[in-house]
Amino acid sequence: MTLVELKNVSKSFSKGDETITPLDDVSLQIDEGEFVSLMGPSGTGKSTLLNLVSGIDRPDSGTIIVDGTEVTRLSRGQLADWRAANLGYIFQTHNLIPVLTAYENVELPTMLLKLTRAQRRQRVELALEAVGLADRSDHYPRQLSGGQEQRVGIARAIVAHPKVVVADEPTGSLDTQTSEQIQSLLQRLNRELNITMLMVTHDSDVAAIASRQLVLDRGKFIESQTATV
Template structure:
């Protein structure tokens, strides 16, 4: 059984008098430890798929199963509880809280778990070390570069030891050099820590670092984007 399974997943939205269907009976399996990238034109359902897998949104039809839990059958509140314990999310624009240090930003997801103060500290320190920012733990976001902010965001996504990490355009707001550094970091975390990654990107080069690039267009998967 794959770690992530989508079967017959559909999602539609109303826009004026039109019905838009970004996902039309989608099937997808992601194995534990895989790094999957999603490419496709704007509006083709890439971010929608991330939001469904992460339980932020709810599918109109079909089932979404992550590590044996049928996420698509959970209530909104139970999906939120499940997400806190099982999923990490990397945003395009970091979404760090400016009045908190790097350490405190990374610690936030652990506050929702039943961990002792010592266990939280150990996890935060390990996550910051994994992204190479142990020496920036007490810095505030305004004291960090864009690349460092994104690395804090990545540390925050992995600190709770999630079953899967989803990344929505994680390099979309970065320059070329910093993009390469962040992509190398994601690839290293995937290989060295066996983190399962599902990443949306518009960047063809970024997509190719994944072990399995996929192309999504008009609600369907097309041929792999290699």
Template sequence: MALVELRGVSKSFRKGDETITPLDAIDLDIEEGEFVSLMGPSGTGKSTLLNLVSGIDRPDAGTITVDQTEVTKLSRSKLADWRAANLGYIFQTHNLIPVLTAYENIELPTLLLKLSSAQRRQRVQIALEAVGLSDRADHYPRQLSGGQEQRVGIARAIVAHPKVVVADEPTGSLDTQTSEQVQVLLQRLNQELGITLLMVTHDQDVAGIASRQLVLDRGKFLPRNQQPA
């Protein structure tokens, strides 16, 4: 069984008198330790898919299973607990809390878990080391570069040892050099730590760092022979 399974997943939205269906009865399997990138024109459901996998939103139809837990059947309260323990999210714009240090921003997800202070401290230190920021633990976001802020965001996403990390345009707000550094980091986290990644990007070069590339268009995954070269 795949770590992530989507079966017949559909999602529609109303926009005025029009019904938009960014996802139309899609199936998807993601194996444990796999790195999957997702591309497609704007408005084709890429971010919607991330939100469904992470339990932020619910599909209109179909089932989503992560590590044999059917996410679509969980109540709102159980979903929040499940997300805290199983899902890491990397945002495009970091979403760090400015009044907290890098250490404190990374620690936040662990506060939702049943961990001792020593266990939380150990996890934060491991996450800081994984992204190469052990010497920036006490710095506030305003004292960090854009690339360092994104690395803090990545550390926050992996600190709870999630089953899956989803990344929504993780390099979209970075300059070319910093983007390349983040790409190398994401590959290393996947290859060396075995972290399962599902990443949305508009950049074909960034998509190419993943072990598998998918393209969404008009609610469906494009066949491989119709994907960009």
């Protein structure tokens, strides 16, 4: 089943007198439960694509559909509600709130959902358990390692049971060993929880953990590979 679909999507920006087109009439389908990685030179539209799929930005033309909802037709208010219920975002630099505990950081997205306190607690505890941090729920970001902070960020991304998780360089700020641990965690969440993932990375080894790898250059997809493992 197709979960994410981009149809003839284009996006341009003005930079001085120059017009930059990071996405030029691109189309893409991502199936439910699929793990897709996206590579390409800097400035080629990888993060732009994530922002379009997540409704943070709008295309100049084309259509984006996620789980049957045409995201490009939603108003700003509708987009906020849709994003809270359907999309998780993993950042490169964690973006945790330093004055909140791991539990409280993970709980934040659930505050936008119509859940009881007991339901929120259950989701937060399950998310922290899924990333191996059930015993660190009362720790503040300053009390966690970089890898643990990223695990909290991942738990926050999955706590609302989103339709799709987008990840922008999720291992970019980590050392090699910690990066490998996060890669394994993302693979496990994809396989065991059937979480659909779209990940941007500059690292070909990280890209290879996905079931499908795309390369974006000069506004077009120029390569597509399917993992053999």
